[in-house]
Each structure stands twice: as structure tokens, then as C-alpha cells.
Amino acid sequence: MQLNKDELFKRLSDSVVAMNEEKTAELAQIIVVNQIDAYEAIEKGLSHGMERAGQLFEEGEYFVPELLICSDAMYAGLKILRPHIKIAEEGKKYRVVIGVVEGDTHEIGKNLVKIMLEASGFEIYDLGYDIPPHEFLEKAKEAKADIIAISTLMTTTMGRMKDVIHLLKEENVREHFKVIVGGGPISQVFADYIGADGYAANASAAAKLARKMVSSGS
């Protein structure tokens, strides 16, 4: 029986949304065994599923626990499919350096943004948490990043975001990178105030914003 690849991709997407790690891995394996294009499966299956999960999150149907487990399912599939991507297929990869500001050890929000960005095809350089401003700059230069994404959960460390932007200006590289900020206490008003290029209220919105930024060049 000929496998219908579109049907397989749909089932892959469904299994991510359903938070079914085992099923996602099983389907990913079927795709590999049948030599179906792995990159297409990631795009139309796994990433598609994660985007749907992100949409459910924006609609208030899914919350952070659901999103985290959806991402586990996505990564279970990625682990199987990634080694089978043909290099030429990938096309231009936009790069994001992401981290939590100095003084803050809360990573969940940042990790969710990372997940959604990866699902959207970005190459991620995850610095982790408690990151001094100069490390954002150094990594962004080293990786030739397109975007620097800065997160904080705490009001007491919000000011560090401004420090990163200030450092980019001091080093005359502000125009080289787009800066997006987010986290519990952050707002559009705050982002505008510190001179960030964008603000996202949640992980799904962050991925959309990042895609818009790289596609429009603005």
C-alpha cells in the first residue's frame, strides 16, 4: 500500500498537538524507513504541529504545561528526522541568539520561545540564563546572528535589557542586529522605551515576530 505522505505529515502534526511523544517518534520512524523527505516532514509535520499548539496557546486553550509537552513530542520527532535532512534543502537559516538576562535564572519562557523559533526554522544559539550583556553581544557577533532575543521573568532585572541595547550602541553594532524582548513584566511600552525592535507577549507571537522581521528586513 502506497503511503500518502501528506496524510503522514498531517498525522505527525496531530501527534504533536496531541502531546503524543511516542506516536510522533513512531511516525517519524515510518517517514525515515519509507525514505520520505525528512525536511518536508519537519516543516509540514512537526513545525506545523508546534505552530498549531502555539495558536491554541494564544487562544487560551493550551497553557505552558501543554506547550512544553507538545515540544517534547516535536523534539522526539526531530531527533529521528534531523540526521536525514539533505544539506542543500535547508536554504538560508536565520540565526537567533537567545538568553535570559543577568541576575535572572528563570528559563521556561525563554525555552518556549526557543522551541517556537526552532519550529519556525531558525538556527538558535541558546546562551542559557543569568547572561551578562557583553555575552549577548559576543555571541551575536560570533554567530553572525540576525536577531538577539532577550528574556526576563523578573521586574528587578528588566533594566538589564536596556544594558544590552546600550552596549550594542556603544560598540556601533546596533544596526547589525534586531533585538526582541519578552517575559512576564515586559510590555510593548517598555520595549519601545528601551529601544528594542520588537516585543512579543508569548512564544508563539515571538516566532511570528521573528519571521516577520527577517522576511521584511525590518
Add this chain to the structure above:
Amino acid sequence: MTSKERLTELILGKPIDRVPFNPFSLGFNARIYGIDRGEFYRNPEKAFAAGLHLMETYPWMDTRPSYGWADRGAWEFGGKILWPDNNRFAAPQSFEPVITDPKEVDSLPDPDPQTAGMNPLIDRFNTISRKHGFPASLPGGTPTNLSAGIVGKTNFLKWLIRFPETIHKLQRKATNFIIRSAEITIGKFGAENCRIQCSVPLESNRLISPTTFEAFAKPYIKEILGYYISKGVRNIMVHLCGDHTSNLVHWVDMQLPPRTIFSIGLEMDLEKTGQLLGKDYVLAGNISTGLLQVGSFQEVFEDVKRCLNKGMKHTGGYILMPACELPPDTPLENIEAVAQALYEYGYY
């Protein structure tokens, strides 16, 4: 009115001269006292002195010395604490999970409330507080804070779906620990001399649904607060950190004593929250901590005006407060902006 008179009359539901201001200040106290936050949190006596210093420096504030932090659980249950030495962090933090496998929960030992984690430090703080006529503080976090500290926040959130029974076991352990800790404090100082500031960060609807709150957090919070109330504690503040709007119906359902104070973060609306809570409760909040930290004098002034416009409409009474802990690096001129706006617009 003196500050004590103002707050007392507010809690009694009687007319007051102006809106009180609670700075919700901890790390800021350390800064203006001239000590780093590591020293502040490691030494409750210094924290108390720093609190007195704040009162002396800003007599218009309606405040008292404070001590404590939200990120607990790991240290209490046998893990490590990360101190904010050299001001690297805002407050002490749970450094890493104590356990990471759900199967380990059953064998997790119950800590001794006399010696575990922050408890001995808060006892020292309470002893000095009582000597100065201030209330003693009961354990401030919810069981969710402690449970998430024990297993790590990411695991906690995932296990809500993957291993719900394990979460209930953790919440049970955390609740028992909080109540046993409170027994000691109430026994030592008397319920009438105790207060509780119940900080609620992880139950925000940006993290979990109201259904999840109802199933996994509410029963335990209700049990703990019910215990305090049964012992005669009446001085209760609930700090809703984040957006808890969809949880408010459950907070009202808990039927906390009249005159309980609900302080809210920037994500919630003062007027709407006041309407949902009703006139039996006192409302507090929610000056933008972002503006306090990096805003101009005028921006802070306008934001305080916003809070006063909305908060003073609440017939249950209102306290002006930052949306969360006053950022330690808040410029002093922005504190002056708060005072100026309060004096211009905060009188009844």
C-alpha cells in the same frame, strides 16, 4: 493620621485621610542601607535594620521591615540555595531541583520545620519584629512555590499533565510543611500577632489554566489559609503576581476573611479586579515596576495617578503599591515621583 492609624482604620473599613503606600521593598532596603543583597538575606537582623532605615528615610511610606523570598522549596527539602551575593541576583533562589524523577517523591523526607531552609532565618526576623511591636510573618509562599522548587519549574508544569498524582503528593508534602512551620510561629508569637503575605507567582494564568489552578493549587491554598484563620490570624495579604484574572472567581470562593488585602501585578486591571473581588476586600497595586526602574519622573508620576484614579474607586479600600517587589535599582527621583503623585491625588 500616623501610618499605623491609617492602616488600622483602613482594615477596619473606616474613613482615612489618604491612600496608604506600601513599597513592597526588600532589595531596595538593602541598597539604601548600604549592604549588598547577599548580606541582607543571610542576616535577618541586618534586614530588619535596613527596613527601619527605610521607614526613617521615607516616613510618608506606610511600611514596616520585611524579610523573605518567593523562590523556595529546594533548600527546605534538602537541596541548595543560591544567595544574591554581590547583588548578582535580586533574591535567594532555588538553585537546582532536589528530585527529577516522579518515583522519588514517595521517599522524599519531610523536613524539620525548626531547622529547614529559610525557617530559622525568618524566626530570627520575627523575634526582632515582635520586640519592636511589629507582627511576626507566617510562611509566605503557596505549596506550588515549594513543589516547583523541589522538582524544578519545568518538571512541575509538565507533571501537571504527565503525573498529576505525583503533583498532588508534592502539594501534600509542601502543605504539611507550611502548616507545621506555621504551628511553630503561631505557638511562639500568638495568632493575633502574626501576619501572612501569601505570594502567588506560579499560579498565574500565563502559566496554568484556571481549571489547573482549581484542581492542583486551590485546595491546598484553601487548607493553609483555613488553618491560619482557624487559629485566629486575621492580617492577610495575597499578592497575585502575574495575570490571575481567571482565577479570581476561585479566590472569592475561598471566602477569605473580610478586609483581606489583594495586591495585583501590572497584568491585571485595578478596577476590574476590585469589581470581581467585591467590597469586602481591600485592593492594592499596581504601579509599573518597569517604569519605576527605567521610566522618567513624569512617567512614574502619571502611572501613580493612573493607579490612584482606579484604586480609589474601590469601595473596599485601596493601598498604593508597586506591581511587584520594588526594583532594588529604582532611581530615588522616581520614589519622589510616587510621593508627589500620592500627595497631589491620593487624599480622600
